[in-house]
Amino acid sequence: MRNSNRQWRLKRRPVGDVKAGDLELVDAPKPVPGKGEMLVRNVYLSLDPTNRIWMSDMEQYMPPVAIGDVMRGGTLGVVEQSNADGFAVGDIVIPGMGGWQDYSIGSASGPFPAQKLPKIPGVPLSTFMSALGFTGATAYFGLLDLGKPQAGETVVVSAAAGAVGQIVGQIAKIKGCRVVGLAGSDDKCRYVVKELGFDACINYRQGDLVSALKRECPKGIDVDFENAGGEILDAVLANINLKARIVVCGLISQYNATGPVPGPYNFANILMKRARVEGFIIIDYVPRFGEFAMQMAQWVMEGKVKDRVDIHDGLENAVTTLANLFTGGNTGKLLVRVSAEP
Numbered sequence: 405m406r407n408s409n410r411q412w413r414l415k416r417r418p419v420g421d422v423k424a425g426d427l428e429l430v431d432a433p434k435p436v437p438g439k440g441e442m443l444v445r446n447v448y449l450s451l452d453p454t455n456r457i458w459m460s461d462m463e464q465y466m467p468p469v470a471i472g473d474v475m476r477g478g479t480l481g482v483v484e485q486s487n488a489d490g491f492a493v494g495d496i497v498i499p500g501m502g503g504w505q506d507y508s509i510g511s512a513s514g515p516f517p518a519q520k521l522p523k524i525p526g527v528p529l530s531t532f533m534s535a536l537g538f539t540g541a542t543a544y545f546g547l548l549d550l551g552k553p554q555a556g557e558t559v560v561v562s563a564a565a566g567a568v569g570q571i572v573g574q575i576a577k578i579k580g581c582r583v584v585g586l587a588g589s590d591d592k593c594r595y596v597v598k599e600l601g602f603d604a605c606i607n608y609r610q611g612d613l614v615s616a617l618k619r620e621c622p623k624g625i626d627v628d629f630e631n632a633g634g635e636i637l638d639a640v641l642a643n644i645n646l647k648a649r650i651v652v653c654g655l656i657s658q659y660n661a662t663g664p665v666p667g668p669y670n671f672a673n674i675l676m677k678r679a680r681v682e683g684f685i686i687i688d689y690v691p692r693f694g695e696f697a698m699q700m701a702q703w704v705m706e707g708k709v710k711d712r713v714d715i716h717d718g719l720e721n722a723v724t725t726l727a728n729l730f731t732g733g734n735t736g737k738l739l740v741r742v743s744a745e746p
């Protein structure tokens with residue numbers, strides 16, 4: 405048990421890739437829970453592409469992390485002290501936005517109330533940060549609410565072997581679609597086809613993507629679950645069907661950009677094909693998480709949805725571990741193990 409609380413604080417806004425020195429690791433006193441609060445020892449820290457957005461002062465969906473503040477991040481942890489009704493020492497919780505630190509204070513109320521996790525036999529804790537957490541919810545609501553996939557349609561998903569992408573493809577298979585992934589290596593493509601059951605996967609770093617999509621999507625693309633943007637989105641737009649749905653989940657190819665990025669060159673196809681482009685942010689769906697959790701837990705327990713987690717040890721390594729999201733170094737959900745599971 406630690407007596408202090410290591411915290412990653414944002415020191416300056418990164419320019420381009422996040423660099424050593426953009427954040428600093430400081431030792432702070434261990435926090436003390438007040439009335440209605442609990443002290444949580446963080447076990448897993450979620451690393452997400454949106455961390456890069458929060459570090460910037462670009463137009464975004466939440467206030468950016470202020471310079472000097474603890475870096476924002478989702479965590480899962482164990483309650484070590486509780487003054488909150490309904491929470492006991494030893495409970496496993498999502499304490500709200502626990503942040504990049506050893507300990508956080510969870511609260512039973514407020515904008516991000518702590519959530520007690522159930523024990524599901526055979527389901528590892530890390531799954532609550534992956535298929536059964538915000539990641540799975542992003543895949544679920546983005547694909548089903550916005551993409552509206554119909555059996556027999558073709559769904560394309562970029563960053564297919566990543567946290568969200570791996571779940572999207574499996575849900576689309578459950579719905580009876582042809583699923584084509586896009587990923588940055590042959591190993592990742594093998595993973596989503598052989599282990600997750602995607603119909604095909606294209607290594608987008610090799611060859612002409614427009615032709616490869618034409619080959620793997622012989623009936624055209626009905627739903628694009630867009631995680632990447634840039635040239636990938638353009639190649640997809642070149643292959644969309646009438647009334648296609650483009651679900652804009654993320655644009656990771658642009659998060660490190662240092663200047664304006666080009667718009668899609670094939671934008672005209674949205675007009676020609678009467679397509680719909682819609683962005684979404686998962687926090688808007690929090691009121692509907694119950695519906696998602698019931699369905700996803702069932703799929704996970706039945707083995708219909710699998711998730712790989714990519715766990716790196718040590719809070720001190722959080723900044724270097726984050727870089728994997730932008731180099732393609734991760735397969736599955738990227739997590740930092742901050743401390744041991746109870």
Ligand SMILES: NC(=O)c1ccc[n+]([C@@H]2O[C@H](COP(=O)([O-])OP(=O)(O)OC[C@H]3O[C@@H](n4cnc5c(N)ncnc54)[C@H](OP(=O)(O)O)[C@@H]3O)[C@@H](O)[C@H]2O)c1
Binds near residue numbers: 454542568730731
């Ligand atoms: N809208 C929402 O509420 C919401 C919620 C969660 C996530 N997201 C978005 O969903 C996307 C995926 O997030 P995630 O958490 O699941 O991350 P992830 O897919 O596990 O990791 C990111 C992956 O993106 C790929 N990538 C990195 N740079 C790229 C580039 N320049 N071009 C193409 N691909 C690139 C890499 O895979 P390869 O090796 O295959 O290139 C990397 O492994 C992100 O855009 C994220 O912002 C949105």
